[in-house]
Ligand SMILES: NC(=O)C1=CN([C@@H]2O[C@H](COP(=O)(O)OP(=O)(O)OC[C@H]3O[C@@H](n4cnc5c(N)ncnc54)[C@H](OP(=O)(O)O)[C@@H]3O)[C@@H](O)[C@H]2O)C=CC1
């Protein structure tokens with residue numbers, strides 16, 4: 613499979629890291645269009661800076677990981693530079709509608725998807741908007757590529773925005789939570805590195821248990837709050853300090 617990627621920023625680099633370390637993707641060739649030749653070298657892929665040479669590469673799949681506000685014009689530029697019509701376009705741009713992309717690449721099948729940064733370690737969550745125009749073969753090849761990077765969750769096109777927040781943005785919200793927990797542990801005398809190891813392990817384990825059980829998040833919380841114990845005191849402190857409301861506001865604000 614020949615994959616082109618435009619933009620080696622945070623998201624583009626994370627996708628490349630996940631793709632190059634994944635053995636399931638046999639005969640994968642990744643080529644980037646980037647202003648940063650050093651970054652492509654570091655990632656172990658070919659980098660190009662000339663748009664026309666890149667557009668002529670006859671890609672199976674093209675990933676767009678440039679800033680959302682320039683994504684439509686970047687795609688338009690590649691189409692004008694000779695992008696093959698058989699190339700399936702995957703746009704990661706949050707808030708950019710697939711119709712706007714399809715309008716400038718009318719001969720190509722276009723998907724919108726929202727990956728997240730953990731794709732770098734093949735533990736990503738990838739929301740993929742269903743594409744009415746895609747053939748079964750195109751759907752299969754897109755799914756195979758993305759599944760190598762993490763969990764693929766298909767969503768209706770009108771749900772990609774909120775999926776982008778709970779999937780794409782929320783690693784940052786969880787980082788804020790972990791950072792705050794680490795500071796509190798340090799204030800009680802724990803070494804920061806020890807606190808880091810404990811907290812990262814806790815988040816991984818909590819998520820694994822949730823995925824492997826049939827219980828709701830609320831029921832899982834109920835298993836930890838021993839009657840009259842310490843956890844319920846902490847949970848009530850979270851509620852009294854507006855934690856749940858703050859989380860709602862974070863999700864709703866990011867979805868505006
Ligand atoms: N960061 C995340 O967790 C997620 C991001 N996304 C989406 O991914 C996209 C990129 O986000 P992110 O990686 O965070 O942003 P970055 O700013 O880190 O990277 C964007 C990259 O795009 C290229 N670029 C910048 N400006 C232009 C331009 N005017 N024309 C062409 N290329 C340009 C540059 O690549 P180079 O240096 O190689 O030229 C730059 O490094 C956005 O559309 C965002 O919505 C989606 C889900 C999650």
Ligand SMILES: O=C(O)[C@@H]1CCC=N1
Pocket residue numbers: 706776780781
């Ligand atoms: O902050 C952003 O706009 C991107 C989209 C999802 C995560 N990062």
